[in-house]
Amino acid sequence: MSSHPEASLAQRKRQLVSNELTEAALQLLALKGFDAVTIDEIVATAGVSKRTFFRYFASKEDVVVQFLADMGTGMHAELAARPAEERPSVALQHAVWVSMAACGDPSEKALRVVQLILRTPALHARFLERQAQWRDDLTTELARRLELDPDTDLYPQLAAGMALTAFGAVLQRWSGSDGAEDPAELTDRAFAVIAPALDAVEGRASSGHTPHGA
Amino acid sequence: MSSHPEASLAQRKRQLVSNELTEAALQLLALKGFDAVTIDEIVATAGVSKRTFFRYFASKEDVVVQFLADMGTGMHAELAARPAEERPSVALQHAVWVSMAACGDPSEKALRVVQLILRTPALHARFLERQAQWRDDLTTELARRLELDPDTDLYPQLAAGMALTAFGAVLQRWSGSDGAEDPAELTDRAFAVIAPALDAVEGRASSGHTPHGA
DNA sequence: CCGTGTGTGGCACTTGGTGTCAAGACGCTC
DNA sequence: GAGCGTCTTGACACCAAGTGCCACACACGG
Numbered sequence: 001m002s003s004h005p006e007a008s009l010a011q012r013k014r015q016l017v018s019n020e021l022t023e024a025a026l027q028l029l030a031l032k033g034f035d036a037v038t039i040d041e042i043v044a045t046a047g048v049s050k051r052t053f054f055r056y057f058a059s060k061e062d063v064v065v066q067f068l069a070d071m072g073t074g075m076h077a078e079l080a081a082r083p084a085e086e087r088p089s090v091a092l093q094h095a096v097w098v099s100m101a102a103c104g105d106p107s108e109k110a111l112r113v114v115q116l117i118l119r120t121p122a123l124h125a126r127f128l129e130r131q132a133q134w135r136d137d138l139t140t141e142l143a144r145r146l147e148l149d150p151d152t153d154l155y156p157q158l159a160a161g162m163a164l165t166a167f168g169a170v171l172q173r174w175s176g177s178d179g180a181e182d183p184a185e186l187t188d189r190a191f192a193v194i195a196p197a198l199d200a201v202e203g204r205a206s207s208g209h210t211p212h213g214a
Numbered sequence: 215m216s217s218h219p220e221a222s223l224a225q226r227k228r229q230l231v232s233n234e235l236t237e238a239a240l241q242l243l244a245l246k247g248f249d250a251v252t253i254d255e256i257v258a259t260a261g262v263s264k265r266t267f268f269r270y271f272a273s274k275e276d277v278v279v280q281f282l283a284d285m286g287t288g289m290h291a292e293l294a295a296r297p298a299e300e301r302p303s304v305a306l307q308h309a310v311w312v313s314m315a316a317c318g319d320p321s322e323k324a325l326r327v328v329q330l331i332l333r334t335p336a337l338h339a340r341f342l343e344r345q346a347q348w349r350d351d352l353t354t355e356l357a358r359r360l361e362l363d364p365d366t367d368l369y370p371q372l373a374a375g376m377a378l379t380a381f382g383a384v385l386q387r388w389s390g391s392d393g394a395e396d397p398a399e400l401t402d403r404a405f406a407v408i409a410p411a412l413d414a415v416e417g418r419a420s421s422g423h424t425p426h427g428a
Numbered sequence: 429c430c431g432t433g434t435g436t437g438g439c440a441c442t443t444g445g446t447g448t449c450a451a452g453a454c455g456c457t458c
Numbered sequence: 459g460a461g462c463g464t465c466t467t468g469a470c471a472c473c474a475a476g477t478g479c480c481a482c483a484c485a486c487g488g
Contacts, residue, residue, distance in 0.1 A: 049469070154404050252475090
């Protein structure tokens with residue numbers, strides 16, 4: 001069988017171990033709290049060695065934060081996929097929205113993970129750091145869309161930051177209500193607040209490009 | 215002299231040790247980088263035991279982040295001191311500005327510290343977490359000023375988040391330019407971008423929370 | 429002079445995280 | 459099927475971060 005059915009066997013095995021590890025970790029962490037669970041417990045549950053754990057995750061925090069990594073890439077991808085003429089507020093809202101959708105999609109496990117992150121300082125810190133990377137990605141993408149120089153113009157970075165601020169607020173409300181509040185409606189309300197800054201033209205670029213008015 | 219001249223002797227001794235520790239730590243960290251410096255080196259330089267270090271700082275990151283703790287309290291205090299009728303964008307800009315001023319005030323050491331934080335992931339994460347606490351403070355203060363309920367209204371939290379986004383962007387540019395760029399002008403430019411959202415009235419739902427479907 | 433309280437150092441210990449090495453599983457070629 | 463390179467794993471040693479514990483030194487008040 002030298003055929004390549006999408007992914008090599010080795011890669012699928014890697015994925016399997018990774019899943020086993022995250023599964024064991026998330027269950028234990030959600031049950032006993034972040035600090036009360038040691039790596040040795042996790043690896044014992046998953047049936048691998050401690051050394052193997054650190055070949056898959058850079059740190060104990062990583063196994064949790066990694067679980068939400070798709071949100072960042074999805075956000076960036078969605079923004080890149082939006083039509084170029086779309087108003088920044090609309091494009092960014094869609095980008096944030098797909099991340100929230102990906103979050104609630106698989107199950108309510110994402111809810112537990114988000115709650116765990118927001119209530120654990122160490123995890124929250126790592127999560128914010130991850131978000132900062134997402135923000136940089138959104139910044140460059142936004143600058144490309146609007147043909148602005150992100151080094152001289154503050155708008156792309158600030159717009160990306162505002163979108164992630166809205167994202168964070170939505171996440172917090174959503175997790176705080178145990179998933180009862182509608183993510184879509186929360187996203188709408190959040191972007192209603194920040195949209196005036198996202199779409200205002202006077203905030204951007206001195207030299208008069210960006211001829212496409214609202 | 216059994217009088218109490220502002221602070222007891224014991225407390226001043228505590229402050230002395232704390233200063234010695236931060237001094238030693240910041241010098242070593244700025245010189246060799248965060249990961250390359252061990253706590254043992256720091257305490258050896260400061261002339262205290264490792265155990266004492268952790269009586270003053272909760273973690274290795276803390277000794278750096280603590281150095282900027284005044285910025286957060288100053289920000290909150292300034293916002294509380296602004297006249298209640300002032301537009302949110304103006305009040306928040308002043309709040310951010312005093313933090314930047316306190317940053318550049320003592321010396322250019324603050325610049326080195328900020329650069330160290332922004333380029334060290336572990337420190338950056340802790341710093342963002344600290345900022346999140348500042349954001350909560352600003353949120354409640356903002357809600358009080360505008361007589362809004364921060365639990366139902368998204369505006370206070372988002373406004374505080376936007377202000378801190380601007381703050382972060384200013385800090386990054388300022389440190390990225392080695393202090394060459396003028397913090398005041400950067401702050402002006404940043405708030406010019408976000409002000410439309412901060413001062414827009416339709417973003418806030420004083421009564422009857424904006425009904426609209428997703 | 430003697431209790432008391434507080435700050436400190438020293439030490440053992442747990443835990444997160446890394447470097448290294450030998451052994452096993454897999455794929456490939458002959 | 460034998461041999462060979464590659465990749466993954468587990469085991470061990472090791473370092474650094476952080477904590478608990480206890481004994482000691484010093485200041486203070488009776």
